[in-house]
Amino acid sequence: MLLQIFSLILHFAVGLVAGTCLLRMYMHLQRINLSSSGGNPLAPFVFSITNWIVLPVRRFVPALGRLDTASLVAAYAVLLAKHSLLWIVAGATAHWLTLVTNAGFELLSVILSSLMWMVIGYALMSWFSAASDVRYFLAQLVEPLLRPIRRVLPQMGGVDLSPIALMLVIQIAEIVLHTLQAQVVF
Template sequence: MIFQISNLLLQALVTIIGGACLIRCYMQFFHINLGRAGGYQISSYLLSLTNWIILPLRKALPSVGRLDTASLVAAYLIALCKIGVLWFLSGAPLAVGSVLLMGIFELINLFLSGVIGAVFISIILSWFAATSIFYYFLSELTEPLLQPFRNVLPKMGMIDLSPLVLLLAVQILQVVVANVQMALLS
């Protein structure tokens, strides 16, 4: 029971803080600026949620091109903390290589789940609150992923199938990642 409660609480922390770190990394990679159209509120939340870990890492880890390595490493360290605590609580013998590898898969799964969530929420907000700041923020995040599908899919008037195709592609990726994870960790 303690393990399950710990897993739930740690997953919530990893999703919130690790996800915020990944969003910062993603935003730098795609040159997304939240300063436009009132996005200052959202960016201030992201900064206050992540600066405590990213700023010290940024002193040692400079960005590599468009990749914000400090944000990526911060998200990975948060995922590693979750895996380490759960490993400790399980009482299993420590296997450092497995913990490090599980941290990578935790990060990949967090990113893929975040994409699915962002696309779903963006779709729903487009129906009801297309002028909200949060919709603008999600549109900025999902547009770089949707655009390649929009370029390939035929135009169907007012119907945009790119979110559906992106969701299918991400779910296929989740299946592939889960199979690779099982193969490597078993």
């Protein structure tokens, strides 16, 4: 029971940090203004959650073009630390390669679930006509993913089905990822 509670708390905390590192990476990739003075409502939150790990990693891991690799490496390192800690606490006898692989698969899973939540948030915000900083921020994150789908999938009766199509694609990718993980790990 205590191991399950510890695991739950650790999973939540690590998911928050890793997901925020990935959000930071994605915002940088999409060239979204990362300053709070630029109207980004989440910038102070993102920086307060991630600076402690991204800034030291950035000294050793350079960016690759627009890709903030330090944030990606930081997210992976946090997930790897989680898997290692759970492995030690549980007294398991997993090979280090299994830990590395599981952390990589979890990183991909966090990316997909984060995308799913962004699309859900964007879709919910689109139901309301009031303009807000959060709605504009979510639009900056999700619109680049919806544009290719909108070129293929026309609006039907004035309803934009592209968010539903994107969520379907994300869920298919999650199924493929979990199947691949089961084949690789076992």
